[in-house]
Amino acid sequence: MIIHTGARTDTVRFYTDWLLRRFEEGYVLSRNPMFPTHVSHLRLDPHLVDCVVFCSKDYQPILDRLHRITDEYNTFFFYTITAYGDDVEPQVPSIDDSIGTLLRLEQQVGAQRIAWRYDPVLLTRRYTVERHLETFDAMAARLVGHVDRCVFSFVEIDEMVRRNMPGLLLFKEGQKRQLAEGLGAIARHHGLPLQSCAETDDWSECGIAPSGCLSRPMLEQANGIALKPIARDKLRPECCCIASRAIGDYNTCPGGCQYCHATRRRDVLRRNLKRHDPESPLLIGHLQESDQVAQSDQRSFRIFQDALF
Numbered sequence: 001m002i003i004h005t006g007a008r009t010d011t012v013r014f015y016t017d018w019l020l021r022r023f024e025e026g027y028v029l030s031r032n033p034m035f036p037t038h039v040s041h042l043r044l045d046p047h048l049v050d051c052v053v054f055c056s057k058d059y060q061p062i063l064d065r066l067h068r069i070t071d072e073y074n075t076f077f078f079y080t081i082t083a084y085g086d087d088v089e090p091q092v093p094s095i096d097d098s099i100g101t102l103l104r105l106e107q108q109v110g111a112q113r114i115a116w117r118y119d120p121v122l123l124t125r126r127y128t129v130e131r132h133l134e135t136f137d138a139m140a141a142r143l144v145g146h147v148d149r150c151v152f153s154f155v156e157i158d159e160m161v162r163r164n165m166p167g168l169l170l171f172k173e174g175q176k177r178q179l180a181e182g183l184g185a186i187a188r189h190h191g192l193p194l195q196s197c198a199e200t201d202d203w204s205e206c207g208i209a210p211s212g213c214l215s216r217p218m219l220e221q222a223n224g225i226a227l228k229p230i231a232r233d234k235l236r237p238e239c240c241c242i243a244s245r246a247i248g249d250y251n252t253c254p255g256g257c258q259y260c261h262a263t264r265r266r267d268v269l270r271r272n273l274k275r276h277d278p279e280s281p282l283l284i285g286h287l288q289e290s291d292q293v294a295q296s297d298q299r300s301f302r303i304f305q306d307a308l309f
Helices: 016-025 062-063 093-111 129-143 159-164 175-190 216-223 264-277
Strands: 002-004 026-032 038-043 053-058 074-080 116-119 150-152 194-195 294-296
Touching: 053 062, 062 093, 074 093, 074 216, 093 116, 093 129, 116 129, 129 175, 150 175, 175 194, 264 294
Parallel strands: 002 053, 038 294, 053 074, 074 116, 116 150, 150 194
Antiparallel strands: 026 038
């Protein structure tokens, strides 16, 4: 089983104490986003959890205590560093600070366990095609050799994103291909593997692999393990990732990134922040009488050497 700690919110950055406590106590409770009274009990047992996946924009809050997890579990880390400033990502550290933190993370876990996410790619008058390519080139030059690969995707535009970003520009004909070709060429120049994430368009002609950002071979290579085939994520048809179990809740990230789809209700976010208790097995609040708690069907996909003979 794969545990994903950052699919619904940035637990590493904003809920560090809660996250570490969950692994120390060996279990976590997770509400079903579609049926909030349905709560899953997940055992965080290293014999059942094949890999713990992280996704964050800032690993600095957890670096000094990360060994509490990495000492016991296989891990993989997505680190999002984009071209945007605080006009789009209000609480994200600068590019220089982010790269510095990534290098510290690499010293602990190794480059093979880190993927740099340059996404979502969006356009404004400030963030043009040319600026993306210039910034990506400069960042790739600094990060090559310190990460296993780079993952990118284009922004998913809906009414909420339009409302949050009045200066957002729609892609004109040919601009996506111009970006894909440019990013692909830069990645090849630096020797940096580049792949897309949940894209309906195929950019393989641009040197961009369409593989899911969370794939079985990637986790195997990063941790020196072998896994049985794992089903694909069924939630999004365009997603090529393997299935994982997400912990945490939506509408809980106070980062304020204007393109974010995980926090759709600011009023709910404010209420959730007040209800967070680092000692609770739930990220938000506590169990209620109406909650239905069920032990999750958990099993390992690990193939151990003894099983080969």
